[in-house]
Amino acid sequence: MGSDQLLFYAFGAVALAGSVLVIGQRNPVYSVLAIIVSFFGLSGLYVLLEAPFVAVVQIIIYAGAIMVLFLFVVMLLNVPREDAAEWDRTHPLYRSGPMRAGAVLAVLLIGQLVWALSRTPGMAGGVADQPATASSVADVGRVLFTDYMFAFEVTSILIIAAMVGAVVLARKHDES
Amino acid sequence: MTGLPLLTLSIVLPVLGALALVFVPNRDGAKDGLVRWVALGASLATFLVTVLLWVGFDASEAAPAFQFVERTTWMPAFGVDYYLGVDGIALMLMVLTGFLTPIALLASWEGIHKKVKEFSIFMLLLEAAMLGVFCALDVFLFYVFWDFVLVPMYFLIGVWGYDRRIYAAIKFILYTMAGSVLMLVAIIGVAWLHYTATGTWSFDLFRFYDLEIPAGMQYWFFLAFTVAFIIKVPLFPFHTWLPDAHVEAPTAGSVILAGVMLKMGAYGLVRFSFPLFPEAAAYFAPVLATLSVIAIVYGALVAMVQPDMKKLVAYSSVSHMGFVVLGIAAMNVNGMQGAVFQMLAHGISTGALFCLVGMLSDRRHTRLIAEFGGLKHVMPRLTAAFLVITLASVGLPGLNGFVGEFLIMLGAFRWDPRFVVVAGLGVILSAVYMLWMVQRVYYGEVTNDENKGLPDLSVREWAVIGPLCALAIVMGVYPNAFLKPMEPAVARIVERVEARQPVRADAGAPPSAAPTAASALPTGSVR
């Protein structure tokens, strides 16, 4: 087992463990922190995949900005634990149904994904068999602002929409 | 012949009348009188146009099959045309429609007080659509009119009907629509066959006629078309919408429903089902005939025990329309001519019956037979009119009902006498239920005080019932005036069907001669 494999397993384990923790316990604060841990793991994997820029962005923007926003909201609303079923007005029959169904379906899904991947040709080859033609930040920038220029511009509208939306939705209720 | 597009005119006139009515301000019913006259005027003008059609129609053998033809492209992308024309059959039914609509309007002159303007608009739209059904030669156009007919009728039943009107209206529209939509699929299917055969789109009926449709497909298409039509007719066991619709509909609605709309179904059989799919028609004709004789007897028996006059008449329609389908199924000149004649006769006599029952129910606000009795003492004229129509309805020779029934039975007899043996029972039973009703309503002493002092026919009511009675007699005494114009058309259809039916050239071909159903099922083409 080479060092990259070791690293892969280590980062993968971190990512998985973080993710499992996100959904494995009830406190949302811990969940946010756990997902940040998971992101670190992913970031490490990106480095392994020779995508340093993505790795950095993953930490700085994703973990640093977006998750902090989450944390901020969690703190703002101050709901440390999941509340019990006092608000649960669904029919008793349906109360735990989706939960169980979701769990079963999730197992099926991973089974399907693995099964499918195992039968897909070309999966056995190493991810880095081909030398990367471009992977530097400069390459990324160049491609982003040529081939993906229009998509990049579109994201601006997306972000404006999200901003306006967030403002509209989160603004205090009208006094009327 | 005049250059006027008379067919378009007959369709447009009622629509124009309806449009004119839209602009009559009548918020509180202040202008009801004006509204009524405008509507009546429009419908009378339409009637005039249909009469002009009749006058201008050339019934000779050498004349073109379809006359007054108009054709304009409508949807070039699909070869859909605005394509109108009439042969003798359609002509007669158009005249019937033109005749009955003013009658129906007049019949509801005093019975309708609510939203008179809208009522009149719906009546006129209904008329336009029905006329369109009869003269459309483009199958798509036909379907458009066919389906649209449901809408005004739905409103007429639902808004101006009696107590269970909503149930009846919804049942009416859903039931008949359920049948029609399958026909729509079949129409599209035939159009595709035409497209694959010729590479061009068309919904031209005559091009469809010329198609060689594989037998396997014919069975399905025939069923789809025919179910749509026999629901409308209605044939047992698709009839249960009819009693409800009739009972709940206002008088005018019942008149039009029984008088014209049921004929649309039979007309469809004559114009589409049989000529388009002759092999399938031969195969299914015994089934249709069986259903129709069941309808004849069954309708009569059930009519006999109805406590409600309108329901009784409604079931009697089931019985009478059974004759029509029997005549069509026989597919010979006698049978089909009888069927068309019976359509006209039934339109007149059942329309009149509904008018008369409507007059009674206008006076007494009930239609239960048990509520009446001895009415002959208080309203002898109405009784006389009722009796004439009753006799017409039971098929007394000399009145209109006989000619059709006789020709139908003759046609069916030439084909397969067994059906006639059963169908003839309807002759007995119709007398039973109609005369029993007459007896219970009109004879005896006036037992119910509310029936004392009911007024006899008013002038307006004379205007409604007089022409109907007169026509019932004229049609019975001189039916040739009606039979002659339709004869070439009927002969042509019979010829077309028979020419393409090797199995059924002669009378009484056993049904087993037709290919079996199993081999007929289309395979693989349905995903």
Next chain:
Amino acid sequence: MLSLIPLLPFLGFLVNASVGRRLTKSVSGGLASAVMVASFLVSIIQVWTLAGRDPAARVIDETVFTWIASGTFSVDLAFRLDPLSAVMILVVTGIGSLIHIYSTAYMHEETDSEFARYFSYLNLFVFFMLLLVLGANVLVMFVGWEGVGLCSYLLIGYYFSKQSASDAAKKAFVVNRIGDYAFILGTLLTVVTVGSLDFRDIATYVAALPPETTFGVLSLITLLLFIGATGKSAQIPLYTWLPDAMEGPTPVSALIHAATMVTAGVYMIGRNAVLFEHAPITLVIVAVVGTATALMAGTIGLVQNDIKRVLAYSTVSQLGYMFLAMGVGAFGAGIFHLYTHAFFKALLFLGSGAVIHALHGEQDIRHMGGLKTHLPITFWTFLIGSLAIAGVPGLAGFFSKDEILFETFSHGYTWLWVVGVLTSLLTATYMFRLVVLTFFGEERFAAAPAHPGTSAPGHPGTNAPGHLHDAPPAMAVALVALALGSVLAGYLGVPHALGGHNQLGAWLAPSFAAPCAPAEAGAPAGLEGLALEACAPGEEAAAAGTPEAADEAAKTRLELTLMAVSSGIAVLGIWLAFALYSRRRADDDPLAAAAPGVHRVLLNKYYVDELYDAAIVQPIKVLSQEGLWRGVDVKVVDGAVNGTGQIVGGLSAVLRLAQTGSVKAYAASTFLGVVVILAYYIWR
């Protein structure tokens, strides 16, 4: 000219029906009678013209217009006067005129509008009856056939306030319709077989065929037509309507239910004589049914107490005789009896009407008696009629009935002859029972007040004996005229045995023979040449007229013997009636005393009405009400329709519950979709 005969009564109908309510009784009644008399006169002229022709050419055809034409089928509105229809139109218009005149008095207590209504119906009836007899083809005949049924319906139900009257009217129409059903089937079979409905074409076609030895298509046609006739002419099994039809005014009973309409079936067989002759099996059925009906009706008539019902059963019985005649192939005899019967039965009915009129509506003979002094004209005319029907020699009934019995015997139907003779005994007995109880003995009407139930609404008032008055002039005229007819009518057909020439038989013969090659091109293409061999003009008539001498003598002896037997029987019957009924109180019927069970059965008319009701009417009603309507229609058919709706609605109500509102459930649905689709792709 020919069409004028039915047209005149029709005009009378139109006037009375449209403006009759505004006319006075004398105007409307007078008009109705006048058109009848006019029609009678036209008929005479026409028949005179006909008689002036050579016997083989005695046909007058008149086509008004083509009535129904469809494809190869075409039928004209056409009239035909030949010897047979000539007899009929004379009977119809002649006796019809008398009854119209009689009615002007009889119905005089009605209101103006009701009076006009009555006469309009009566005129309409005559119109249709004439259409029936003059019709040149089956369909025109059928128009009349149905039309007279309609008028019968209207007139039976004339007193429409009475439940029993309207019931009887409906019953008459419906029972007739059952016959019509068969008639139509027969007609259709004729069209399909012969290709035409013209009587001449039918006869021509049939004449070319040998008589059927097995039950073939001709037998079927004739049987179906005969079933139609059993309805119209009140034979087993469809006779039940006729006794009930006595609910109508008495002149109506006389005209429709005795003299004319009910004989239509007999006429129809006569009209299609050639056809029937080619179906011997049917003829046997006709004869047997006729005889059975005659006997059965005679037995019932023996115990009935309603004066008109006795006459009604008598009519049924006499119609049975006529069918017997037709059945044995003695068409002339049948028509002869039809013609004589029209006189004496009309007379009897009108006489009974006079009695009822005098007693203000009383119809129960137990409440009569001793009327012969009070109502002399009525009594004497009624007696003549009774003697005629009983077959007392010298009167009309004797000749015709005798001819029937003779023909029956001579055709080898001995058993039928025995029954016929027995019936003849019964006839004499019940008729004179009627005479005795009505006109002889003590006056029971004083003691018994008019029974409200049997009192016709047109005849209210007291029942005081002092008010008895005999028939007013208009009625008397009719009675006397008919009495004369009852005496004299028979002399048109005096048999050879008695030195007569049976002129009527000779006159009628061409009508029963296959037609000659058509003088005027009447036969449709394809029929010419078929029947020429049967067309030696007057051959059969001649054959009937000139039998060989040896046979002639034997026949004469036989005929005379039979005549003596039946005359004796008639006298025996009359004696029996006097012996049994003249000395007793009306209530204790000797038959009831001797055989109460038999009496009860007879009084209840063999329970046939009850049987029909229980076996046919009620089952159909229950089947329709509970089985078809509430069961099949509402539950099954409509149940399926509404059930579909309910299924959709129920499905909807259930499926919407899946929409729980929980976002997790929604996500689960999406997720499920994903997994299922992927599963399909991976594991298909």
Next chain:
Amino acid sequence: MIPLSYYLVLSGLLFTIGTAGVFLRKNLITMLLSVEIMLNAVNLAFVAFGRTFGTVDGQILTFFVMTVAAAEAAVGLALVIGLFRHRESLNPDAFTSLRW
């Protein structure tokens, strides 16, 4: 050398954990986090594929996904705040007034 399938399996596992999280947790915020995990799983797949092809396309796609994720997070959190204001709860099953 690490096969591509390793990354993809890892991506699949993460994706599945994300989907499961949507169902398992009764907390709106955690559910949002679960969706973020799913998006990250996709990102991993993109980058891994991109590396296999040796181009930067995969990375760039990742940026766009992150942008979308950020936008979704913003709107989602705003909605969470809005919901909390209405009902003082973050339990998704508290919000079932719209149903059937």
Next chain:
Amino acid sequence: MTMSTYSFDAVIPVLCVTLAALVIMLAEAFRAKGERMPIGGLAVIGLLGAGAASVLLWNRNAASFGVVTADNYALFVNLVLIGVGLFTVIFASQTVERDKLPAGEFYALMLMSLVGMMLMAQATDLLLVFLALETMSIAVYVLTGIDRNRAQSTEAAFKYFLLGAFASSFFLYGIAFLYGVTGSTSLDRIGSVIAAQSMSNNPMILLAVGLLLVGFAFKVAAVPFHMWSPDAYDGAPAVVTGFMSTGVKAAAIAAFARVFLTALEPMIADWAPVLWVVAVATMVLGTVVGVAQTSLKRMLAYSSIAHGGFLLVGLLAASDVGKAGILYYLAAYAVTNLGAFGVIALLGSADRPNDDLRDYAGLWYTHPALATLMTICLLSLGGFPPTAGFIAKWYVLSAAVGEGYYWLAIIGVLSSVVSVFFYLRIVVMMYMSERDARPVPAPMTRMALAGVGLSVAGILYLGVLPARVMDWAQASIATIF
């Protein structure tokens, strides 16, 4: 990728709308509190500009940046979407004021979501499809919840959002797999790669197809991915419901068709059976569940689901007739549904939406014109001639029958019969029930009424004289497929 493709032509319509959105936001920013400003007018100008641009671009097959095309197909959808936008502006003029919605944000978001929709129709690259879809979605999520004073509005928005994000993840995963197999996100490239080698046995591309199908089906609200739609339609303000039930569906179907009928067309044998089941389930469930609804908006939500099923039928048929049928259907459905929701919006009041079925009792007696217009919309939804809905349904069914999908057509027409039942329930309420105390709606603006009238005119135009639009629809598909 050469510089010559850096032409801006193809994005001019989108730019117009974007500009309008930005101007509106600026205007809103400078608006004094309480000042009335014709913000809607700005939106109209932008939309008209976009419309004009689309018309001018007709038949020119412009393409920009290698990822955006302005072929006739896209332009047709664009025009429909612009129409949707215009109608929404017209109806919103009343609702925004009455319900005190933030006007600037409302219009801006609406225009931005339109930008997303138009780009979905125009995009030829899966990445752009995804971004456009997200742009559209995020704006629509917000619009759904824009009446934030109402708990239901927010709840609807959240459900829509969460499920939308969930489904987007699947969609994205599908893109990832497709990218993994073909090395590209460009539809052309994907198509040529797939066509070059048989991919039916490659599980990964099948995963991709399945996941993409899920993503689009979700936006089309196809069963079983439909569950968001009744709640979202119900909770959103009626104007927004009208907007999203037509616009989102149109955009999603447009992109769905483009992706599946170009790039994934070689795999039609693989996705058609799945789509068959989905289409049937969608038509049946949409109509059947609609029967039991009592809220008008919810009812129309189910109706909208069912109509989505019909659109899928057209897609499934995949013939020229089917493709043109889809376009025609989109236009007809848009004009019809907008009219219906316009009426619902008009009848609402500030305190409650008045969308319960009983609120419509006797509407004909109090508001005859409105009831008549609503009736025509409902008849069109039910597919009665001579309305747009009939022609549209017939068009799509023609396609299905032509490809031999008889059963699909039969199920479709039968479900449309069932759907007629609930449309008629509304009619029954309006015409055949009387009610003394109807909730009084806020006074209606002339403009909104005219809007409904306009949509009805459109319905009748498309129903009676469909030839021209039909020709356009056929011309639209000629260039690309």
